[in-house]
Amino acid sequence: MADDLDHLPETFTYRGAREAGVPKRRFYALRDSGAIDQISRGVYRRTGASRIVDLDRLEIALRAPLATLCLTTALAYHDLTDANPASIDVAVPAGAHRPQTTAPVTWHQFDRATFDLGRTELPVDDTVTIGLYSAVRSVVDAFRLRHREGEDLAYIALRRWLRRPGNSPATLHEMARNFPRAVKPITKALEILQYD
Incomplete structure (x- = not known):
């Protein structure tokens, strides 16, 4: 039975297994025998997979291929905040499907025109990646959405980001130009921090 898994990645969806040619009856036999574990509705992982993953x-990542870690979650990943969000902040392009998940997620819809700016890929396992906004994009997002996320979050992130070698206000302004609502508050914050 395990040979049915040879052509599947360590983590896969029910649909992916069916499309790869695993018959429905065989799939459920694999699940019932313990060869695969269900990690959420429709998402499965080989038992004893080689790597520990989040x-x-x-x-x-499997339910929303364009999912991108953003805001407080991205700032925490980049060590730009001590905040530990109760749910995972995830951006998808405006109008994209926001699936139901067992994972605690706060979905955000970001403009399609700027969605990919500062977006990178973070490996989750050997075959799956999830989007992650860069540190500079995350700081800009904290300022442009400060009315929802709080000004303290934005100021703390900016202060920490500026302390890192190689970071400069010019880099921040270059990213902020793509988000007009962020330019003025970032300029003001930089002026204030200059006198800290």
């Missing part, structure tokens, strides 16, 4: 990120 199952929440894995589920999100």
Whole structure:
């Protein structure tokens, strides 16, 4: 039975297994025998997979391929905040499907025209990645959405980001130009921090 898994990645969806030619009856036999574990509705992982992974990120990435870690979650990843969000902040392009997940997710819809700016890929396991906004994009997003996320989050992130070698206000302004609502508050914050 395990040879049915040879052509599947360590983590896969029910649909992916069916499309790869695993018959429905065989699939459920694999599940019932313990060869695969269900990690969320429709998402499965080989039992004894070689790598320990963040199952929440894995589920999100498989359910929403354009999912991108953003705001407080991205700032925490980049060590630009001590905040520990109760749910995972995930951006998708405006109008994109926001699936139901067992993982605690706060979905955000970002403009399609700027969605890919500063977006990178973060490996979750050997075959799955999830989007992640860069540190500079995350700081800009904290300022442009400060009315929802809080000004403290934005100021702390900016202060920490500026302390890192190689970071400069010019880099921040270059990214902020793509988000007009962020330019003025970032300029003001930089002026204030200059006198700290």
